[in-house]
Amino acid sequence: MKPLFATAPHGLEELLAEELRGLGLGGIRVRRGGVEFSDDLAGAYRACLWSRLANRVLLPVGQFEAADEQALYEGVGQIDWSAHLGPEQTLAVDFTGIRAAIGHSRFAEQRVKDAVVDQIRERTGSRPSVDTETPDVRINVHMAGTATTVAIDLAGDSLHRRGYRREGRIAPLKENLAAAMLVRGGWRDVATAGGGFVDPMCGSGTLLIEAAWLASDTAPGLLRTRFGFFGWRGHDESVWKELLEEALERQERGLKSLPNIAGYDYDPESVAASLAHLRRTGLADQISVEQREIARARPPADAACGLVATNPPYGERLAERHELIPLYLRLGETLKRHFPGWRAMVLNGADGRLGLKPEQSWQFFNGPLECRLERFEIGERRDEDCSEAAPDLVNRITKNLRQLARWLRREDVSCYRVYDADIPEYALAVDVYETTDGRWLHVQEYAPPASIDPARAQSRLRSALSVLPGVLETEPQRLVFKVRERQRGERQYARQGEREEFLEVREGPCRLLINLTDYLDTGLFLDHRPVRRWIGENAHSKDFLNLFCYTGAATVHAGLGGAASTTSVDLSATYLDWTRSNLHLNQLNSPVHELVRADCMRWIKDCPKRFDLIFLDPPSFSNSKRMDDTLDIQRDHVALITDAMDLLKPEGTLIFSTNLRKFRLDPSLATRYAVEDRTAWSIPKDFQRNQRIHQCWFMRPGK
Known part of the structure; x- marks a missing residue:
């Protein structure tokens, strides 16, 4: 009998102990970071081959006290290394510690390597070499204070690496954590009773494969091409072959009665990865994987009950977390509507609320991320009308749609606001975008006041997003x-994501690109629709200047309206590229449509050209590092408008707009120019519930 130690991810020690007992191994004792056990060589091999939860299986070969690096060197040197490796072989050393007397792990690994190499060289005249990737023997050294344990790593590489995953692909969930989810969910008993299995966000297929192997009694180490004991001098090949033959026989029997297992994912690359991994495991013909959005996930046709297990995305940044709220709600809604009588296991790393109460939960660590593993027992189906969740909100949106319907048809509006915090309890702005790819909703939550109970606000938000x-x-x-908070200057234009998914919408004669995910705003300010259309209708044969042009929607209107020339100025290369794409989309890629990257405040002072029509819609505040000075529109608007008016031809028009709610136009401007307040006209019908959305003036030279 040999003393052995199986390491485990934090929090799985008790589960691992139970698993090792089930494998018939003896002397089980739970310890921090893993499980001690005692068994013969066959038992050690069995743990390596069959453990679904362990990371490594270690065979201790020496224990001693080491207060410093010299004591470590001497202690390692007392072990007879000829029993474990020869001079012709390779080795690697791993060092771990808890308040270790030697704090520098690389230095400790070097001293252990030196002790081993020096001993073998003294005895044989030659020495083994180091191979940190695939050594013949991997040595593990653990130091707790001064207490030091030296062991042979019989696994060689972490046992969660089963051997089927594509090289270089990042796995969001380690295989032994996936197995732990299934064990906590009682999947073996569910499968034995004839239940099915579904992962509605299957990613690269880890849970699908682990579920199939657990249900079919397949040893998780069967596909591994090497273990740490293969190059160890104490290895007994006959013992290993006997265990391997037994595992293959058990797998052959088990695969004959594999339960129904299905996976879905909205991402085609994830589906392709899952199928590739299933082919590597030989399960491609027995497990169904389809590209489906989570709301379309369904149980296998002949599975009346079973287990749903999934690992939804977490989102490490705040913006990503808020984007995940609808995803978790759709998961909860799908479980309630389509999986009654099933059990669900969800690894919740985003504090996402499914609208279901977990029956039990466990602390879980997916790498460094702390998560909750939640188990749900899904009750019988209730056919609920969507209005039951948030009836006031549903009624108001229905009313708004009815009031807008005729206007939308008459004005040919395809992107519009349908709700804007009409009811204080639902502080949301809801915009509809009819794209060439279908209808999309852009929902923004206004930051609730401190007086609102956060729990109640979250409950109402979940209800709103679900309906x-x-x-x-x-x-x-x-x-x-998204969550919308008051932004200053460039913050409202700051990138929040990296999807770069652009959708095409139509506004009058214009085709425009929007991005719903990567920025706080979408690239199209819907409340400026009347101004843009007026520009298009009045730009014929005129020279048009678009200052702080953003994504150039007004420029496109002017160009399609027959403008003699357009000039679009912005400091952001990103938005100038977006403007260029919008121009190209409308076949306006002509030299007469000029794009200028510059600080607008400085550029207008030096511009020699004069324009018939100028659109000036600056941010309320900007302190970009690329600007010579900050811009505060309340403080600077007189100088900005004066400089812009100097670029205007005698019969020209300047349109000035701002969304600063407390903005007050300086009265002195009316003494110098013909100033017309066009705010009421400029606010379209879908924004008339919020008269403070922006202010707008037309200005012309002279009185």
Whole structure:
């Protein structure tokens, strides 16, 4: 009998102990970071081959006290290394510690390597070499204070690496953590009773494969091409072959009665990865994987009950977390509506609320990320009308749609605001975008006041997000959710994501690109629709200047309206590229449409050209590092407008707009120019519930 130690991810020690008992291993004792056990060589091999939860299986070969690096060197040198490796072989050393007397792990590994190499060289005249990737023997050294344990790593590489994953692909969930989810979910008993298995966000297929192997009694180490004991001098090949033959026989029997297992994912690359991994495991013909959005996930046709297990995305940044709220709600809604009588295991790393109460939860660590593993027992189906969740909100949106319907048809409006915090309890702005790819919803939550109970606000938000796709006849995955707070200057234009998914919409004769996910705003300010259309209708044969042009929507209107020339100025290369794409989309890629990257405040002072029509819609505040000075529109608007008016031809028009709610136009401007307040006209019908959305003036030279 040999003393052995199986390491485990934090929090799985008790589960691992139970697993090792089930493998018939003896002397089980739970310890921090793993499980001690005692068994013969066959038992050690069995743990390596069959453990679904362990990371490594270690065979201690020496224990001693080491207060410093010299004591470590001497202690390692007392072990007879000829029993474990020869001079012709390779080795690697791993060092771990808890308040270790030697704090520098690389230095400790070097001293252990020196002790081993020096002993073998003294005895044989030659020495083994180092191979940190695939050594013949991997030595593990653990130091707790001064207490030092030296062991042979019989696994060689972490046992969670089963041997089927594609090289270089990042796995969001380690295989032994996936197995732990299934064990906590009682999957073996569910499968034995004839239940099915579904992962509605299957990613690269880890849970699918682990579920199939657990249900079919397949040893998780069967696909591994090497273990740490293969190059160890104490290895007994006959013992290993006997265990391997037994495992293969058990797998052959088990695969004959594999339960129904299905995986879905909205991402085609994830589906392709899952299928590739299933082919590597030989399970491609027995497990179904389809590209489906989570709302369309369904149980296998002949599975009346079973287990749903999934690892949703977490989102490490705040913006990503808020985008995940609709995803978790769709998962909860899908479970309630389509998986009654099933059990669900969800690894919740984003504090996402499914709208279901977990029956039990456990602390879990997916790498460094702390998560909750939640178990749900899904009750019988209740056919609920969507209005039951948030009836006031549904009724108001229905009313707004009815009031807007005729106007939308008459004005040919395809992107519009349907709700803007009409009810204080639901502080949301809801915009509809009819794109060439179908209807999308852009939902923004205004930051609630401190007086609102956060728990109640979250409950109402979940209710709202759950009903919006239904009442607005939109696929749930086409809802994008953000939290909108007061932004200053460039913050409202700052990138929040990296998806770079552009959608095409239509506004009058214009085709425009929007991005619903990567920025706080979408690239199209819907409240400026009347101004842009007026520009298009009045730009014929005129020279048009678009200052702080953003994504150039007004420029496109002017260009399609027959402008003699357009000049679009912005400091952001990103938005100038976006403007260029919008111009190209409308076949306006002509030299007469000029794009200028510059600080608008400085550029207008030096511009020699004069314009018939100028659109000036600056940010309320900007302190970009690329600007010579800050811009505060309340403080600087007189100088900015004066400089812009100097670029205006005698019969020209300047349109000035701002969304600064407390903005006051300086009265002195009216003594110098013909100033016309066009705010009421400029606010379209879908924004008339919020008269403070922006202010707008037309200005012309002279009185």
